[in-house]
Amino acid sequence: MKRPASKSTRDKAGDFDGPSARKRGIVTLALPRGRILDEAMVLFGRAGIDLSPVEKAKAERRLIVPLEDAGMRVLIVRDADVPAYVEYGAADVGIAGRDVLEEQDRDLYEPLDLGIGRCRLVVAEPQDRPVDEAAHIHLRYATKFPEITRRHLQARGIVAEIIKLHGSIEIAPLVGLADRIVDLVSSGETLRQHRLREVETIFPVSARLCVGRAAAKLMPDRIDDLVARLSRALAAG
Amino acid sequence: MIVPPTLRLPAGMRDFAPDAAAARRGIAEILLGVFERWGYARVITPAFEYEDVLALGLGPAGRAAAIRFVEPSSGQVVALPPDITPQIARLIATRFRDEPGPLRLCYEGTVVRLDQRAHSQREIIQAGVELAGVAGPRGDADVIALGAEALAAVGLGDATVALGHLGLAREVLDALGLPEDAKILARGRIAKRDRAGLEEILRQARGPKALVRFAAELPSLSGPPSVLKDALARAPGGTPGIRAALKNLQQVVAELSLRRIPARLHVDLGEVRGWDYYTGIRFQGYVDGAPDAVLAGGRYDGLLARYGRSCPAVGFAIDVEATAGALEALAPEGAAGALATLPPGKHGNGGVLVIGPLEQALAVAEKLRKQGRRAAVDCGELADGQVDAYARRWHFTEVVRVPRSRAANSRRRDRVS
Numbered sequence: 001m002k003r004p005a006s007k008s009t010r011d012k013a014g015d016f017d018g019p020s021a022r023k024r025g026i027v028t029l030a031l032p033r034g035r036i037l038d039e040a041m042v043l044f045g046r047a048g049i050d051l052s053p054v055e056k057a058k059a060e061r062r063l064i065v066p067l068e069d070a071g072m073r074v075l076i077v078r079d080a081d082v083p084a085y086v087e088y089g090a091a092d093v094g095i096a097g098r099d100v101l102e103e104q105d106r107d108l109y110e111p112l113d114l115g116i117g118r119c120r121l122v123v124a125e126p127q128d129r130p131v132d133e134a135a136h137i138h139l140r141y142a143t144k145f146p147e148i149t150r151r152h153l154q155a156r157g158i159v160a161e162i163i164k165l166h167g168s169i170e171i172a173p174l175v176g177l178a179d180r181i182v183d184l185v186s187s188g189e190t191l192r193q194h195r196l197r198e199v200e201t202i203f204p205v206s207a208r209l210c211v212g213r214a215a216a217k218l219m220p221d222r223i224d225d226l227v228a229r230l231s232r233a234l235a236a237g
Numbered sequence: 238m239i240v241p242p243t244l245r246l247p248a249g250m251r252d253f254a255p256d257a258a259a260a261r262r263g264i265a266e267i268l269l270g271v272f273e274r275w276g277y278a279r280v281i282t283p284a285f286e287y288e289d290v291l292a293l294g295l296g297p298a299g300r301a302a303a304i305r306f307v308e309p310s311s312g313q314v315v316a317l318p319p320d321i322t323p324q325i326a327r328l329i330a331t332r333f334r335d336e337p338g339p340l341r342l343c344y345e346g347t348v349v350r351l352d353q354r355a356h357s358q359r360e361i362i363q364a365g366v367e368l369a370g371v372a373g374p375r376g377d378a379d380v381i382a383l384g385a386e387a388l389a390a391v392g393l394g395d396a397t398v399a400l401g402h403l404g405l406a407r408e409v410l411d412a413l414g415l416p417e418d419a420k421i422l423a424r425g426r427i428a429k430r431d432r433a434g435l436e437e438i439l440r441q442a443r444g445p446k447a448l449v450r451f452a453a454e455l456p457s458l459s460g461p462p463s464v465l466k467d468a469l470a471r472a473p474g475g476t477p478g479i480r481a482a483l484k485n486l487q488q489v490v491a492e493l494s495l496r497r498i499p500a501r502l503h504v505d506l507g508e509v510r511g512w513d514y515y516t517g518i519r520f521q522g523y524v525d526g527a528p529d530a531v532l533a534g535g536r537y538d539g540l541l542a543r544y545g546r547s548c549p550a551v552g553f554a555i556d557v558e559a560t561a562g563a564l565e566a567l568a569p570e571g572a573a574g575a576l577a578t579l580p581p582g583k584h585g586n587g588g589v590l591v592i593g594p595l596e597q598a599l600a601v602a603e604k605l606r607k608q609g610r611r612a613a614v615d616c617g618e619l620a621d622g623q624v625d626a627y628a629r630r631w632h633f634t635e636v637v638r639v640p641r642s643r644a645a646n647s648r649r650r651d652r653v654s
Contacts (some may be wrong), residue, residue: 022525059583061570072363087528088528089528105354107529108429109429109430109431110429110430110431110434110456111430111431111456112430112433113431113433113434207336211430212528213523213528213529214523214524214525214527214528214530215528216430216459217397217503217505217521218397218401218523218524218525219458220459220460224460
């Protein structure tokens with residue numbers, strides 16, 4: 001994504017600031033910290049977009065990072081906040097896990113599964129205290145994903161209380177807070193450590209590119225180009 | 238801060254302070270002015286209606302968005318309209334039943350929508366038009382051109398109009414022979430422009446291969462109007478409905494090119510969302526500064542028949558609040574003039590604050606008002622030192638002090654800096 005060569009990056013640094021960078025043809029990308037960011041770095045590199053300034057900015061604790069060569073800027077945010085940035089147009093595109101996107105069910109386009117940040121969203125319970133769904137009258141599920149859990153239980157016809165937690169989900173069944181949990185699992189090691197076993201997978205998770213409705217209409221060429229580059233990089237990888 | 242429970246507002250409801258109210262009123266007045274100049278006559282619809290009457294037009298999703306309650310006097314269920322178009326359809330089918338048409342009507346009003354996801358409701362001020370009795374692309378183009386013109390009139394001349402066709406995805410999905418639940422899932426994936434997810438669902442499709450391939454393209458078929466030619470080339474044979482929808486869009490584009498509208502055209506064949514009553518073309522207006530469409534409309538040739546009068550129709554509504562938001566977002570970057578001209582009375586026709594003995598002050602104010610100025614008479618509340626600050630706060634650009642003496646000519650006029 002080359003910007004017009006006549007623009008000196010130093011002079012135009014201000015272009016990358018402010019709420020309406022889009023007007024100047026700059027694509028704003030919301031990226032979550034952590035594992036997705038590391039894997040996105042590799043994928044974007046293969047697509048010809050150098051995200052290394054993001055690495056440097058992270059060390060300096062800067063959260064808005066211009067990518068002058070690519071005509072983009074990156075916002076480094078919490079993973080669960082990515083969809084809000086994109087829905088409200090503060091970012092034009094973002095990368096978020098399927099878990100986050102389905103939990104929030106926001107009005108976004110999701111043109112590409114990036115295949116990064118892979119894991120599974122599962123239901124788990126203590127190995128030594130399996131739940132008998134038919135016999136229980138009052139089940140409690142602890143999770144970071146109450147909406148997905150509610151929909152899942154509704155589809156199964158299970159009536160249960162859902163307790164929203166923000167972390168350390170796996171201890172909830174061990175201390176009597178919940179009968180089951182709904183949580184992300186990659187290797188399954190954490191579950192085993194806490195003597196939990198998987199009951200079922202709700203869905204496999206990977207990170208997706210999400211695009212705001214207005215961005216898709218107002219800068220279609222830039223967005224289409226980004227999607228095309230990333231899909232080529234995915235196909236080649 | 239603790240707000241006493243007796244003074245709270247329900248979620249999603251809000252007041253507009255004078256400046257915000259003036260901006261919104263200014264926008265609505267400009268929009269209605271444009272509509273009326275294009276020959277649309279203004280109507281006002283009621284605040285609530287019988288739910289079953291509204292439901293004829295709304296369909297299941299629209300019904301779910303409506304706040305319903307029981308009318309105490311009759312015990313009947315009534316609803317606040319989440320959309321004004323069904324009300325206009327009812328009006329046309331009843332009051333104007335024998336009017337041969339075409340009918341050009343416009344409105345400004347408030348709709349309330351429940352947002353299940355946000356566990357809240359939203360109050361939306363809309364200004365819109367309905368053109369009934371004109372079928373086909375010429376009517377579509379006329380209304381789209383008016384929409385672009387209206388946006389330009391409020392200072393959003395750099396809009397993008399996205400064109401889609403609800404009949405297209407419907408035809409494709411119906412021809413695929415998918416089970417009903419797969420159809421709903423497929424529609425959801427198209428709405429998300431999720432190509433891979435759609436392909437997954439299309440594996441259970443029984444239709445011809447060419448059709449399945451075309452269906453898989455739907456999320457990606459967007460771009461400049463030339464996309465339509467591309468889509469026609471890919472459209473499989475033996476699917477007259479699909480070709481008709483694409484040709485319909487091409488005709489609209491051709492009609493629009495005769496009209497030189499102040500907006501860019503973008504074609505988006507993956508557009509599957511919208512009110513249940515839409516039958517054909519669907520369009521939205523996007524502008525910088527607004528995260529979603531500020532204008533939305535489409536053709537609904539079957540809606541009036543639900544109210545007993547078979548008649549083609551097309552229309553749109555502009556979200557006044559989203560429009561004000563976009564203008565505010567753009568203001569610091571040079572479009573400030575657009576918003577600044579909006580609040581009537583605040584700028585230009587600056588107000589006058591008249592101070593002095595009541596009788597003379599009233600006479601001065603009356604004279605000013607006859608000249609078309611905005612004038613308020615101080616009722617003796619303001620101490621001398623407070624006058625200027627008060628005048629600035631409420632946008633009075635001039636203070637007239639009528640002296641106690643009878644010499645009317647000696648009154649002082651001070652500009653407020």
